[in-house]
Amino acid sequence: YAKSLGKNNFQFFSMDLNRRAQRRMDLERRLRHALERDELSLDYQPIVVLPSGAVEAVEALLRWRSAAGEVEPAEFVPLAEETGLIVPIGAWVLRSALRQLRRWHDRGWSLRVAVNLSVRQFRDPGFADMVGRALSEAGLSGAMLDLEITESLLLQEPDRTVPLMRRLRESGVSFSVDDFGTGYSSLSYLKKLPITTLKIDRSFVRDLVSDPDDAAIVMAILGLARALKLRVVAEGVETVEQEAFLRRHGCHYLQGYLYGRPLSPETFEAEVLHGRLTCRMAEASGKS
Numbered sequence: 001y002a003k004s005l006g007k008n009n010f011q012f013f014s015m016d017l018n019r020r021a022q023r024r025m026d027l028e029r030r031l032r033h034a035l036e037r038d039e040l041s042l043d044y045q046p047i048v049v050l051p052s053g054a055v056e057a058v059e060a061l062l063r064w065r066s067a068a069g070e071v072e073p074a075e076f077v078p079l080a081e082e083t084g085l086i087v088p089i090g091a092w093v094l095r096s097a098l099r100q101l102r103r104w105h106d107r108g109w110s111l112r113v114a115v116n117l118s119v120r121q122f123r124d125p126g127f128a129d130m131v132g133r134a135l136s137e138a139g140l141s142g143a144m145l146d147l148e149i150t151e152s153l154l155l156q157e158p159d160r161t162v163p164l165m166r167r168l169r170e171s172g173v174s175f176s177v178d179d180f181g182t183g184y185s186s187l188s189y190l191k192k193l194p195i196t197t198l199k200i201d202r203s204f205v206r207d208l209v210s211d212p213d214d215a216a217i218v219m220a221i222l223g224l225a226r227a228l229k230l231r232v233v234a235e236g237v238e239t240v241e242q243e244a245f246l247r248r249h250g251c252h253y254l255q256g257y258l259y260g261r262p263l264s265p266e267t268f269e270a271e272v273l274h275g276r277l278t279c280r281m282a283e284a285s286g287k288s
């Protein structure tokens, strides 16, 4: 009996695996054409600065509306990384984000933009030149661009990574460590690499107010950043209580649904860039 059950389980399992492999292959095939079919777009999420609550920057977040429906970044970004498609897609993201920023600058909104980066892009020999070209095409200084990288990238090939980061840093580009605290725990890279900002992962922000462990971790990250003269962005801020805590403990920047979801450029302009956000934040923090 046990044997036959095991066999059935195996069949069930392998069928499930098959279906997943099938979906993956299907997605991969469609992802190869996503760029030329114009299925990719960017949403923009505001990043506000404390204490004023003004929108200081935006994070560009990639979206894929394929013929067969919207696919989540959590599903297609890893696929793009594994297949190498992230190199052309990532170049498109950077160029589009900077072009959009140019339009906003022309209308008097001098925001900065944060763009997510994959390890694979960083390893591409043409990467630094591509960034430089995208900046000059848009007529923007490197100081307007923030590249978000993950801890895993920082641990790879430091002999190649460090000079590349320094070169971009010299042109004014800054670097943020995304999802800080969720990756490898080696902190030595923080003193070796030209990083400007830590982004506290939203898993620590979520229960900040109710879970003393999360509160301790967030305070430790803020203390570390202060000592190392790094800026801090808290991700995933959804409540005024979280905001109050982060404000009290000296966090510099906030990002999350409380200030705005990722929005299309048109909606972003209509909803965010006309001052509404600052008012809401002042109310939320009890100031007038």
Ligand code: C2E
Binding pocket: 045, 060, 061, 062, 072, 073, 074, 077, 086, 090, 093, 115, 116, 117, 118, 148, 178, 179, 202, 235, 236, 237, 238, 255, 256, 257, 258, 262
């Ligand atoms: P990330 O860079 O950490 O981006 C933040 C994610 O948190 C976004 O998910 C955003 O929609 C979500 N988020 C922001 N505020 C809140 C909040 O208050 N509550 C909650 N629950 N979530 C919030 P999204 O857009 O699904 O992106 C997921 C991940 O996909 C990103 O995480 C990033 O790692 C990756 N990604 C997105 N765009 C790109 C891209 O252009 N290139 C690369 N390489 N990766 C990208």
Ligand code: MG
Binding pocket: 059, 116, 148, 178
């Ligand atoms: Mg990010």
Ligand code: MG
Binding pocket: 178, 179, 199, 201, 202, 235
């Ligand atoms: Mg993040």
Ligand code: MG
Binding pocket: 178, 179
């Ligand atoms: Mg992430």
